[in-house]
Amino acid sequence: MSGWVIRRFLQMILVVFGVVTLAFVFAFLVPANPARMVAGPQASPAAVASIAHQLGLDRSTWSQYWSFLGRLVHGNLGISFVLQGRTVASEILRALPYTAFLAVGGVIWEVIIGIPAGVIAAYKPRSFFDRFATLGALFGLSAPPFWLGLMLIYFLSYRWSIFPLNGVGSPLIWYMILPSFTLGVGGAAFYSRMVRTTILQVLRSPFIEFARLKGMPERTILFRHVVRHALIPVVTMLGMDLGYFLGGVLIIESIFGIPGVGQLAFASISTLDVPMITGTVMVAAIFMVVMSFIVDVAYTFIDPRVRLNRGQ
Amino acid sequence: MSLVEPMPETDAVVVVDSLSVTFPSDEGVAEVVRGVSFSVGKGQRIGLVGESGSGKSLTARAIMQLIPSPGSVSAGEIRIAGNSAALSTANAPQWRGTTVAMITQDPLSSLNPLVRIGVQITEMLRHHLNYTRTQARARAVELLSAVGIPNPPRTLRQFPSVLSGGMRQRVALAIAISCNPSLLIADEPTTALDVTIQAQVLDLLEEMSATHHSAVLLISHDLGVVANFCDEILVMYAGRIVESGPTDQLIEDPQHPYTTALLTSVPSMTEALPERLVSIAGSPPVGGVAVKGCAFAPRCALAQPRCFEDEPALRQLDVSARRVACHAAGNATWPSRFQGPS
Incomplete structure (x- = not known):
């Protein structure tokens, strides 16, 4: 078991390293000059060049990559090109709680709707509830989140003033109910079908x-x-969902005005803020590999047959 | 008091009365068990033999009131001693698992792979007998050592996947016997096991049923297994009982041509084997298709035109407690009486 954990850990580091490298390379493949983006369209070539020098963009890509890795090893994600003087780490840490709250909320909705619906539908196949659940699942799977989110905001927040309209505030949970529901509906629909099929078997x-x-x-x-x-x-897929959500859920964050990791990543891409891009991508990758590791470990607890096969 | 003594009808622990089981089919309903009646006396060991599809397993499941959907018990009833109402799903909590218990064919999958063996034994004791956790655990250790599990305390903590098929069937037997049922139904308990293990499990079944004073209904396609184990044999063919009687008499002097044919196809352990094992020509009617006349007639060497017209009733022969459903049985004027099947 411990040998497996070590192997697995090295694998995880390798995956994250690969993903971050790709993100770095792609950021440089974009046919635009990050320095120009920072300086603005009116700036003189001299000003752009001076900014490029300031940001270290005039050095070779290799040398930039090398110093980027050097910083990374020390846990330093660098400083944002665009947000003057702000470190990437501090920006991500500021955005992360919102995204985490949203992601966990989404997974909770998936579980509390999807599993009971699937169980009841399986126990009463072809009943009224089963048909209703099938219809609901079809709706949940096919309703686009941006539409569903807007409908929820329009009716529940605007017309009936039950929930806050937009943004974040205190208590946070109150602002997160609609976004996390919107996030979880698709998964809930999917799980209800999957649970139903498994239980029937x-x-x-x-x-x-x-x-x-x-x-x-x-x-x-x-x-x-x-x-x-x-x-x-369900456990496998839930873990993957959580890992995926934690990397940022742009559409939901945008519709509901939540300053999460998804919005941060999107803004950094549109401004070619290279350190911020690599930073947010790395965070997403880490969540993904860590969650899949947790899923594998959790597996051995639910299914004893898995534990037995591992030793061989 | 000896358990070998034949019991009068009033001492029966389970009475099955004209039981029929039907399944919906394309042509209406298929009757796969047709008017089966028998009773099991206290401590008696009864064998139910027949080939695949003869309805023996469904008879067992009908007794347990667990006919797989969409089938159902369409006629008849099952009564147990000390319970005036016929067995039903509604009163199942009073008898299922306690008065009547059952083990099934496939020991590899009859235990839940995700639940510790200990829980699978104790849950029954705790539910039916209201044992405390400690009592149930102690009893589970006793039961496991009684069925020959080497290290019961360790086995209790393990999952079924670490045990072999024979060991799992032992565990299943320990579970089934744990609440001292008056009737234990064993549906092909050894079919999925190696031959050497089969004998051990049967010995154990014999021992367990004796110490727990349980009657046994052993279901098997193997007449040899049943003959060694049971006091009485019921032979089923195409959903009906075609012959029944005490083991010795039925083996020595079979009355139904099907029983005769079955006996001929059991290889002898003492005489040299024939070039090819004897088999019964033809195949039984496919599940529940209504047949005119005797269902065995197309494969029967003694069949006469009458056999294809009217179905012989299961009747008592004047000799002792034997029943047979054959026009030819006991009929001295029947043509080619002693020819036997070719």
Whole structure:
């Protein structure tokens, strides 16, 4: 197990390194001069050149990459080109809590809607609820988040004034209910279908028949014997969802005016703020690999068969 | 009191009365179990034999009131001693797992792979007998050592995937027997196991049913297994019981041509094997298709025109407690009576 953890950890570092390098390379492949972006369209060539020198852009790409890596090893993500004097790390740390709140909220919505809906639909196949859930899932999967978000804002915030219109404030949870719901609806729809299918399969398995032959009550069979199986695929995908969301969810953040990592990344790309681009990309990559690591570990706790196979 | 003594009908622990099971099919309904009646006496060991699709497993599931959807019990009822109401899903909590228990064919998948073995044993004791956690655990250790699990305390903490098929069937047997059922149904309990393990599991089944005073309904396609184990045998063909009687009599003097054919196809351990194993020519009618006359007639060496016209009723032969559903049985004037199937 510990050997596996070490191998896995090295792999994670390699992946993050690769992703960051790609982000760096792509930022330089863009046919625009970051110094010009900083200086503004009216600036004289001399002013642009002076800014380029200030930012170190007049050095070779290799030398820039080398000093970038050198900083990175010391945990320094650099200083923003655009936001004068602000470090990339401080900007990300300022945006991250909002995105984290939103991401966790989205995953919670996915779980509390998706799993019960799937379980009930599987237990009463072809019932009214099952059909209703199928329709709901179709809606949840096909409704574009930007449309759904705007509809929620229009009705719940603007017309009926239940929720705040836009932005963030105190208490934060109040401002996060609609955005996280919008974020989670698609996943909830997907999970309800997946859980339904898994449970229908599990209900046909011999060990469920045996549990019934033992005279166990249906409630015990559901919670002890059935739901665990349905959770195996869900845990994988939930972990991936969380990792993905934590990297920033631009559309949701934009619609609801949340100053999260997604907006930060988008702004940095539109202004060619190279340190900020590589920084936000790196954060997204780290969340992704860390979550997939956690998923793998969590797997061994839910499914004992996985634990056994690892040693070989 | 000896358990081998034949019990009068009133001592029956389970009475199955004209049980029929149907499944919806393209041509209306398919009747896959047709009017099956029998009773199991206290501590008795009854064998139910028949080939695949003869309805033996469905009979067992009908007793447990767990016919897989979309099938259903269309007629008849099942009663157990000490319970005036016929068995039903509604009163299942009073008897399922406690008065009547059952183990199934596939030991590899009858235990939940994600739940510790200990939980799968104790959950039953705690639910049915209201044992405390400690009591249930102690009893589980007892049960596991009784079925020959080497290190019960360790096994309790393990998951089923670490055990072999034979060990898992032992665990399943320990679970089924844990609440001292008056009837234990064993549906092909050894079919999925190696031959050497089969004998061990059957011995264990015999031992467990004796110590727990449980009657056993052993379902198998293997007449040899059933003959060694049971006091009485029921032979099923195409959803009906075609012959029943005490093991010795049924083996010595089979009355139904199907039973005769089954016995002929059991390889002998003492005589030299024939070039090819004997088999019954033809195949049984496909699940529940209504057949005119006797369902076995197309494969029967004794069949006469009458056999294709009217279905023989299951009748008591004047000799002892034997029942048979064949026009030819006991009929001295039947043509080519002793020819046997070719």
